[in-house]
Amino acid sequence: MNHFPQAWGRPRDDIYGHYDASFLQSSGPNQHTQSPVVTGTSVIAVKFKDGVVVAADNLASYGSLARFTDVKRLRTFNDTTVIGFGGDVSDMQYLDRVLSSLDIKESYANDGHHLNAKNLHTYLAKVLYKRRSDFNPLWNQLLVAGTDDDGKPFLSSADLLGTTFSAPTLATGFGAHLAQPLLRRIVPDEAAVGGITQEAAVAAVKECMKVLFYRDARSLDKYSIAVVTNEGIDLKEDEKLEAQSWAFAEGIRGYGTQVS
Amino acid sequence: MAALFGQDALTDNGPGYAFSQAPSSAAGGIRERSFYPYTDNGGSTLGIAGEDFTILAGDTRSTSGYNINTRYAPKVFKIGGDDSEGTNATIILSVVGFAADGQILKERLDTIVKMYRYQHGKPMSVKACAQRLSTILYGKRFFPYYVHAILGGLDEEGKGALYSYDPVGSYEREQCRAGGAAASLIMPFLDNQVNFKNQYVPESGEGHALQERPRVPLKRKETEELVRDAFTSAVERHIEVGDGLQMLVVTKDGVEEIYSPLKRD
Numbered sequence: 228m229n230h231f232p233q234a235w236g237r238p239r240d241d242i243y244g245h246y247d248a249s250f251l252q253s254s255g256p257n258q259h260t261q262s263p264v265v266t267g268t269s270v271i272a273v274k275f276k277d278g279v280v281v282a283a284d285n286l287a288s289y290g291s292l293a294r295f296t297d298v299k300r301l302r303t304f305n306d307t308t309v310i311g312f313g314g315d316v317s318d319m320q321y322l323d324r325v326l327s328s329l330d331i332k333e334s335y336a337n338d339g340h341h342l343n344a345k346n347l348h349t350y351l352a353k354v355l356y357k358r359r360s361d362f363n364p365l366w367n368q369l370l371v372a373g374t375d376d377d378g379k380p381f382l383s384s385a386d387l388l389g390t391t392f393s394a395p396t397l398a399t400g401f402g403a404h405l406a407q408p409l410l411r412r413i414v415p416d417e418a419a420v421g422g423i424t425q426e427a428a429v430a431a432v433k434e435c436m437k438v439l440f441y442r443d444a445r446s447l448d449k450y451s452i453a454v455v456t457n458e459g460i461d462l463k464e465d466e467k468l469e470a471q472s473w474a475f476a477e478g479i480r481g482y483g484t485q486v487s
Numbered sequence: 488m489a490a491l492f493g494q495d496a497l498t499d500n501g502p503g504y505a506f507s508q509a510p511s512s513a514a515g516g517i518r519e520r521s522f523y524p525y526t527d528n529g530g531s532t533l534g535i536a537g538e539d540f541t542i543l544a545g546d547t548r549s550t551s552g553y554n555i556n557t558r559y560a561p562k563v564f565k566i567g568g569d570d571s572e573g574t575n576a577t578i579i580l581s582v583v584g585f586a587a588d589g590q591i592l593k594e595r596l597d598t599i600v601k602m603y604r605y606q607h608g609k610p611m612s613v614k615a616c617a618q619r620l621s622t623i624l625y626g627k628r629f630f631p632y633y634v635h636a637i638l639g640g641l642d643e644e645g646k647g648a649l650y651s652y653d654p655v656g657s658y659e660r661e662q663c664r665a666g667g668a669a670a671s672l673i674m675p676f677l678d679n680q681v682n683f684k685n686q687y688v689p690e691s692g693e694g695h696a697l698q699e700r701p702r703v704p705l706k707r708k709e710t711e712e713l714v715r716d717a718f719t720s721a722v723e724r725h726i727e728v729g730d731g732l733q734m735l736v737v738t739k740d741g742v743e744e745i746y747s748p749l750k751r752d
Contacts, residue, residue: 261521261522352587356587356591359522359524359587360524360630362522362524364522364524384556388524388525388526388585388587389587389590389591390526390528390551390556390585390586390587391586391587391590392549392556392557392560392586393557393559393560394556394557394558394559397557403554404554407554416558417559
């Protein structure tokens, strides 16, 4: 016994030789993503009576640095589905390629069958779950929006662990804290979806993007917004936040320009 | 002895240790926190077997940390049956813990039970299904499905059958079992109300002569009320439980689903 607690219970060097720390080496031939690098922040989405509204800002951060300010984090599939990506941007771009090749593969059959949002969500969730089971996760949280087999609005989430869930309103990242309560006030449950118009849904989402820009330090006032219905997708990728009011900042110590 | 355990025990020359203090970083540079492949999605489940029925219930809340993911994520599923909806199924399964593993486990068991019927031309018995589920779980002994599974159905004699599992496949047939976040709150209540633990026949004697209240099978209606009481109480005391209560009841007539709201706070 000695007085180095961190040495207690470990093999003695004079008996077992020096501890081989080589397996702790962090450089090697194949490294897995153990943490995200360039990241996108919140994605928010809400169902309405004919479809779903999704939005995400156009920023890709490198830690606290606002590194890329024109990154589109919503992608469409088949003109029926919108996928919003939060988390690692390189993994998003990988998934984007995976989806493009899936689209081509599915088009070969040319049998008039198309993958809808529900099918796509299942596919992506399985990809993510497979990668987490290989200890090589794709560091993203996705929102998949569109319509299901019956043409009803569909909105579901899948994340890097393969966890999936569905709700009338969804938000990833900071949005889960800031936007989700605001959206739930408008659409509290599945029964309320039928009473929400497209205009109301779009207005709610825009308001949430504003709140997120006010309070999320890794956000931007440039964002993409998509409305997906059975009629198709209306995707706008160069929206600017409107009617901002920073008057509230005056009253908050540390937020505004007070000096004492 | 001084040479072995001297002051220079942590230096490189002489007897000592390969690390300077504790090895917090790799020899070659930074070492990142490794990826942890599990999470806890909260929620609770409960199963009770009766004379000619079995009830499996679960709340419908899904959480991550203090966030509510959704207020409706079912934890109780029909297994087998004729189609993807589980029409005419006779076996039910509840999974609570890590939801992604639970989903995969449910899908695997469902496929196996369906394949069994296609291959053998008869539905799988609960007993066989219970053993199979254990084998599936043990198959991932060294990277387990992080779930507490409960399987329900009717046995060969038409009596309620309930099997509960640990994440690596140890299982047991029981009368009742609570699983998940509020298991520790619900299980003692069940011990008392289903198995009549700590209940005695009044004035039956003193000390060892005191007689335990004889166990009787519960009626369907009072069992449902017991389940409801268990959950409304769990909701009061556990933040990960709430939103909705989903019950699946297996009888000789098939599986009946009952949904009722719980507090959403």
